Amino acid sequence: xxxxxxxxxxxxxxxxxxxxxxxxxxxxxxxxxxxxxxxxxxxxxxxxxxxxxxxxxxxxxxxxxxxxxxxxxxxxxxxxxxxxxxxxxxxxxxxxxxxxxxxxxxxxxxxxxxxxxxxxxxxxxxxxxxxxxxxxxxxxxxxxxxxxxxxxxxxxxxxxxxxxxxxxxxxxxxxxxxxxxxxxxxxxxxxxxxxxxxxxxxxxxxxxxxxxxxxxxxxxxxxxxxxxxxxxxxxxxxxxxxxxxxxxxxxxxxxxxxxxxxxxxxxxxxxxxxxxxxxxxxxxxxxxxxxxxxxxxxxxxxxxxxxxxxxxxxxxxxxxxxxxxxxxxxxxxxxxxxxxxxxxxxxxxxxxxxxxxxxxxxxxxxxxxxxxxxxxxxxxxxxxxxxxxxxxxxxxxxxxxxxxxxxxxxxxxxxxxxxxxxxxxxxxxxxxxxxxxxxxxxxxxxxxxxxxxxxxxxxxxxxxxxxxxxx
Amino acid sequence: xxxxxxxxxxxxxxxxxxxxxxxxxxxxxxxxxxxxxxxxxxxxxxxxxxxxxxxxxxxxxxxxxxxxxxxxxxxxxxxxxxxxxxxxxxxxxxxxxxxxxxxxxxxxxxxxxxxxxxxxxxxxxxxxxxxxxxxxxxxxxxxxxxxxxxxxxxxxxxxxxxxxxxxxxxxxxxxxxxxxxxxxxxxxxxxxxxxxxxxxxxxxxxxxxxxxxxxxxxxxxxxxxxxxxxxxxxxxxxxxxxxxxxxxxxxxxxxxxxxxxxxxxxxxxxxxxxxxx
Amino acid sequence: xxxxxxxxxxxxxxxxxxxxxxxxxxxxxxxxxxxxxxxxxxxxxxxxxxxxxxxxxxxxxxxxxxxxxxxxxxxxxxxxxxxxxxxxxxxxxxxxxxxxxxxxxxxxxxxxxxxxxxxxxxxxxxxxxxxxxxxxxxxxxxxxxxxxxxxxxxxxxxxxxxxxxxxxxxxxxxxxxxxxxxxxxxxxxxxxxxxxxxxxxxxxxxxxxxxxxxxxxxxxx
Numbered sequence: 001x002x003x004x005x006x007x008x009x010x011x012x013x014x015x016x017x018x019x020x021x022x023x024x025x026x027x028x029x030x031x032x033x034x035x036x037x038x039x040x041x042x043x044x045x046x047x048x049x050x051x052x053x054x055x056x057x058x059x060x061x062x063x064x065x066x067x068x069x070x071x072x073x074x075x076x077x078x079x080x081x082x083x084x085x086x087x088x089x090x091x092x093x094x095x096x097x098x099x100x101x102x103x104x105x106x107x108x109x110x111x112x113x114x115x116x117x118x119x120x121x122x123x124x125x126x127x128x129x130x131x132x133x134x135x136x137x138x139x140x141x142x143x144x145x146x147x148x149x150x151x152x153x154x155x156x157x158x159x160x161x162x163x164x165x166x167x168x169x170x171x172x173x174x175x176x177x178x179x180x181x182x183x184x185x186x187x188x189x190x191x192x193x194x195x196x197x198x199x200x201x202x203x204x205x206x207x208x209x210x211x212x213x214x215x216x217x218x219x220x221x222x223x224x225x226x227x228x229x230x231x232x233x234x235x236x237x238x239x240x241x242x243x244x245x246x247x248x249x250x251x252x253x254x255x256x257x258x259x260x261x262x263x264x265x266x267x268x269x270x271x272x273x274x275x276x277x278x279x280x281x282x283x284x285x286x287x288x289x290x291x292x293x294x295x296x297x298x299x300x301x302x303x304x305x306x307x308x309x310x311x312x313x314x315x316x317x318x319x320x321x322x323x324x325x326x327x328x329x330x331x332x333x334x335x336x337x338x339x340x341x342x343x344x345x346x347x348x349x350x351x352x353x354x355x356x357x358x359x360x361x362x363x364x365x366x367x368x369x370x371x372x373x374x375x376x377x378x379x380x381x382x383x384x385x386x387x388x389x390x391x392x393x394x395x396x397x398x399x400x401x402x403x404x405x406x407x408x409x410x411x412x413x414x415x416x417x418x419x420x421x422x423x424x425x426x427x428x429x430x431x432x433x434x435x436x437x438x439x440x441x442x443x444x445x446x447x448x449x450x451x452x453x454x455x456x457x458x459x460x461x462x463x464x465x466x467x468x469x470x471x
Numbered sequence: 472x473x474x475x476x477x478x479x480x481x482x483x484x485x486x487x488x489x490x491x492x493x494x495x496x497x498x499x500x501x502x503x504x505x506x507x508x509x510x511x512x513x514x515x516x517x518x519x520x521x522x523x524x525x526x527x528x529x530x531x532x533x534x535x536x537x538x539x540x541x542x543x544x545x546x547x548x549x550x551x552x553x554x555x556x557x558x559x560x561x562x563x564x565x566x567x568x569x570x571x572x573x574x575x576x577x578x579x580x581x582x583x584x585x586x587x588x589x590x591x592x593x594x595x596x597x598x599x600x601x602x603x604x605x606x607x608x609x610x611x612x613x614x615x616x617x618x619x620x621x622x623x624x625x626x627x628x629x630x631x632x633x634x635x636x637x638x639x640x641x642x643x644x645x646x647x648x649x650x651x652x653x654x655x656x657x658x659x660x661x662x663x664x665x666x667x668x669x670x671x672x673x674x675x676x677x678x679x680x681x682x683x684x685x686x687x688x689x690x691x692x693x694x695x696x697x698x699x700x701x702x703x704x705x706x707x708x709x710x711x712x713x714x715x716x717x718x719x720x721x722x723x724x725x726x727x728x729x730x731x732x733x734x735x736x737x738x739x740x741x742x743x744x745x746x747x748x
Numbered sequence: 749x750x751x752x753x754x755x756x757x758x759x760x761x762x763x764x765x766x767x768x769x770x771x772x773x774x775x776x777x778x779x780x781x782x783x784x785x786x787x788x789x790x791x792x793x794x795x796x797x798x799x800x801x802x803x804x805x806x807x808x809x810x811x812x813x814x815x816x817x818x819x820x821x822x823x824x825x826x827x828x829x830x831x832x833x834x835x836x837x838x839x840x841x842x843x844x845x846x847x848x849x850x851x852x853x854x855x856x857x858x859x860x861x862x863x864x865x866x867x868x869x870x871x872x873x874x875x876x877x878x879x880x881x882x883x884x885x886x887x888x889x890x891x892x893x894x895x896x897x898x899x900x901x902x903x904x905x906x907x908x909x910x911x912x913x914x915x916x917x918x919x920x921x922x923x924x925x926x927x928x929x930x931x932x933x934x935x936x937x938x939x940x941x942x943x944x945x946x947x948x949x950x951x952x953x954x955x956x957x958x959x960x961x962x963x964x965x966x967x968x969x
Contacts, residue, residue, distance in 0.1 A: 049910060049912055050879075050910050051501075051910075052903075052910060054912065057912075057913065058913055058915045060915075060916040063835060063912060063914070064912045065835045065836030065837065065839060065840070065912065066834075066835065066836060068836055068839055069836050069839070127831075127834040127835070128834060129833060129834045129835075129836060130833065130871070131832075131833035131838055131871040131872075131873060132871050133876065136836075160752070161752070166751065167750040167751070168750050168751070168752060168755070173750065173755050173759070176752065176755045176756055176760065177755055177756075177759045177760045179756075179760070180756060180760030180761055180764065181760060181764055184761075184764050184765075184768075185764075188768065188772070192772075193870075193871045193872065194870070194871050195870070196870075197772075197776060197870075198784055198864065198865065198866065198867065198869045198870040198871075198872060199779070199784075199861070199863075199864025199865050199866070199869040199870075199872050200775070200779060200861040200864045200865075200872070200874075201772070201775045201776035201778075201779050202864075202869065202870065202871060202872035203864075203872045203874045204771060204772055204775045204776075205768075205772045205776075206871070206872060207771075208767065208768065208771055208772055210876075212764075216764070245749060245750075248759070249749065249759065252758075252759035252760075252763050253759075253763050256763055256764050256766070256767030256768070256771075257767045257770070257771060259767075259771060260771055262876055263844075263874060263876075265846035265847060265848055266844050266846070266859070266874055267844070267859050267860055267861035267863075267864070268775055268861075269774075269775050269778055272770075272771055272774070272775050275770065275771065276771065337848075338846075338848040338849050339849065341846070341876075342842060342875075342876065342877055342878040343877075343878075346876065346877065347877070386487075389487040390487060390490075393487055393488075393491050397491065397494070397495070410849070413849060413850075413851075413854070413878075414849045414850055415850075416601055416850050416853060416854055417601070417603070418536070418599075418601050418602055418603075419601075419880070419881045420535055420536065420906060420908045420909075423879075423908050423909065423910055424535070424908050427502055427910075428498065428499055428502035428503075430910075431497075431498035431499070431501050431502045432494070432495060432498040432499070434498075435494035435495070435497060435498050436494065438494070439490065439491075439494060534907065535907060535908055536906075538907055539897075539903070539904050539905040539906060539907055540897075540905065549904070550901065550904035551894075551897035551898075551901075551904040551905045553897075553930070554893050554894075554896045554897035554900065554930070555891075555893045555894070555897065556804065556893060593891075594891060595890065595891040595893045595894040595897075597889060597890050597891075597894065598889070601854060691796070
């Protein structure tokens with residue numbers, strides 16, 4: 001039971017040249033990489049505060065707290081949003097055999113979105129940040145984001161509707177659900193919590209927002225793109241259609257129920273907390289089916305991991321995703337929460353998910369798509385290798401370092417040591433974290449310089465469907 | 472598909488591994504370099520060894536928790552002192568306000584321990600109740616290295632007996648009697664007729680080192696030496712070294728001092744222990 | 749299960765609304781009878797530290813806030829809360845005390861839902877990370893001076909601190925004798941007032957701080 005042939009979609013890529021607006025995809029990916037660079041430099045800058053060597057002390061506009069908000073916000077809405085959108089603008093027309101609604105609208109969204117990001121960054125640095133985790137942009141930007149997302153959905157849902165496909169391909173399920181989820185999640189987190197729901201019930205809703213942004217925006221679009229790119233690169237259908245169904249519907253049902261696990265042992269009613277714990281463990285079991293599905297799709301072809309960089313990024317991301325899930329099922333329990341809540345353990349987990357999984361997938365997509373978008377082969381395989389290894393090892397160091405730091409902090413607090421003791425004990429870990437951040441940033445610089453070098457190369461002859469569009 | 476290049480793979484892997492190790496080693500080395508340890512001493516006897524251990528522990532804790540206000544050298548001139556009123560205690564003078572010992576004498580370890588654990592209400596001295604007990608006593612020993620006074624046996628006096636609170640303290644007759652004593656003793660000269668710290672002499676008060684000092688406002692409720700009746704009784708009995716507040720141990724008998732305590736506590740308009748400042 | 753309508757309506761809309769209902773709306777209805785205190789109501793109980801601020805920094809205080817009355821207190825609390833958000837204080841300080849991990853011994857009484865029913869918890873500031881300590885029982889634990897020095901340069905007060913300094917909360921005033929003095933400005937006063945307000949409503953004082961080793965009830969009440 002294969003799904004690709006069922007929907008027949010990826011094979012429709014033969015006429016892809018006229019289908020995909022390549023410059024638009026290219027622009028989104030480029031912008032995403034640009035924001036990524038700003039975001040990780042902000043993170044790196046912030047990490048120097050923890051070792052008391054902040055590079056711009058006493059500068060109000062570069063205050064570490066504000067820089068920290070820029071870091072998380074740009075990662076989510078600058079980098080990941082742009083790249084996932086670029087991926088969808090590439091994948092949706094090819095899966096549906098229909099162009100996006102309007103190229104002009106596409107470019108309008110692109111321009112508006114970058115303006116939103118710029119003003120969000122400027123607003124946060126100027127001291128207009130909002131008190132919602134992952135929604136730190138100034139409140140006056142929120143309506144623009146919602147309108148922007150509605151436009152994105154309009155642009156991408158029309159080709160899906162036009163395809164008149166009865167049974168849609170699994171990627172499209174995820175995209176469709178994410179269209180709705182993202183809009184609702186954003187409104188919930190940035191309007192309800194900000195204006196109407198105070199205190200503890202606000203915390204419950206904020207928990208939903210924090211988690212839904214990962215689980216109902218980044219995760220479904222990320223998985224949707226994996227369901228598209230992995231079979232396309234391997235030229236082999238996804239292993240099990242049934243598993244795909246279980247994965248999607250399990251995620252759809254359980255993931256939205258998870259959010260309150262960010263506030264365990266808070267004054268939120270305990271039944272809500274228990275429910276969040278149970279559904280978190282359930283969702284981890286469910287997404288494991290998705291991971292298994294992918295491992296089985298790749299199963300006979302481990303050599304690809306060495307020859308194909310995109311597949312290596314994807315595969316690494318899958319492995320880390322599995323680790324994340326496993327970790328999450330344990331750390332969400334009340335027993336673990338006693339110690340690890342409020343510590344660097346959670347920071348380690350967040351980096352594992354957002355960088356180790358979704359960013360890695362995005363890098364795989366970038367490495368895979370770049371020659372198709374620009375018509376130029378990568379200038380340097382070696383730089384891409386460096387990007388991979390620096391990012392991967394930097395992340396692994398950061399993960400283990402912060403996880404152990406979290407345990408040190410948690411047990412120090414529980415032991416009622418003076419607070420300063422936990423700071424003194426954490427500083428070596430924060431040094432290592434800063435160094436791992438340097439490694440990750442160096443990896444990103446490899447990617448950027450490779451992109452710059454590639455742009456100078458001549459356009460090579462390619463198969464007709466892979467030639468760049470001339471618009 | 473990109474060409475497989477094993478050699479470049481190997482080189483980059485090795486380089487990255489090397490960089491990783493360097494990062495880890497560098498991180499720990501830098502962190503260790505930050506952690507300055509106390510200078511080595513060469514103790515000779517077991518007694519000296521214990522003392523050196525205690526002082527090293529005390530210095531570590533003092534530098535971490537106390538030096539910001541009281542200064543690394545214990546002179547009360549830490550960097551934060553410029554913001555503080557009243558000023559942090561200068562340990563080099565060895566003058567301590569809150570004691571159980573007679574006026575002019577050094578405090579006992581228990582006195583210092585009490586101030587450290589409770590903090591001093593109405594000042595910037597917070598409570599260090601979470602500091603482990605062994606660290607508290609190590610800090611107390613370390614404080615004693617700031618003044619030679621602690622070397623002189625004449626500076627020590629046994630603690631005065633602070634008895635339990637008698638039944639009549641707080642009764643209306645006791646408060647009335649305390650009010651009379653308040654007038655007779657001229658407390659109002661500094662503390663004001665109504666106990667608000669606004670007496671005629673209150674503007675010209677200085678401590679023993681010439682810094683301006685305020686007479687205490689009893690209505691604020693934030694009793695610095697502690698909020699219980701026994702704490703106030705202790706202050707009347709021992710006086711506050713380094714300040715114009717004398718000891719009344721020789722002037723009033725203990726019954727009268729207890730009446731005065733009743734009166735002082737009746738002046739509180741807000742619960743100091745509940746409202747902080 | 750692979751159709752457009754099913755996915756949009758059941759997975760997209762249905763499951764999401766279901767989750768919002770039981771994880772968001774239900775807890776909200778449990779608390780709906782606890783009135784949400786307005787800023788004016790909060791400012792009625794002026795904390796003594798606010799009067800103390802007006803005495804310590806009379807010049808700047810009267811310039812920015814006038815008299816230490818309810819209107820001034822309301823203004824300072826709201827401004828302090830806004831700065832607490834804008835400077836991302838809430839990223840490194842929590843405002844909730846859990847019943848586990850000895851937190852009630854370290855910080856004070858465990859947080860209760862009713863404490864958060866006020867407009868200054870909109871958006872809520874429970875927090876999810878502690879680099880520095882919890883602040884929900886901060887009121888009265890430390891003096892205004894301590895907070896001023898600590899905000900100006902944290903390592904001056906806590907030498908091992910990793911907190912950034914907030915020098916833009918301060919300004920220099922020269923008095924008649926020509927002495928320059930660093931004092932909190934409008935923002936600094938607001939932040940200190942806000943910090944001293946956090947937990948001031950608690951009926952139980954942070955007993956461990958003021959009554960350590962004392963017999964409760966001996967205070968001659």
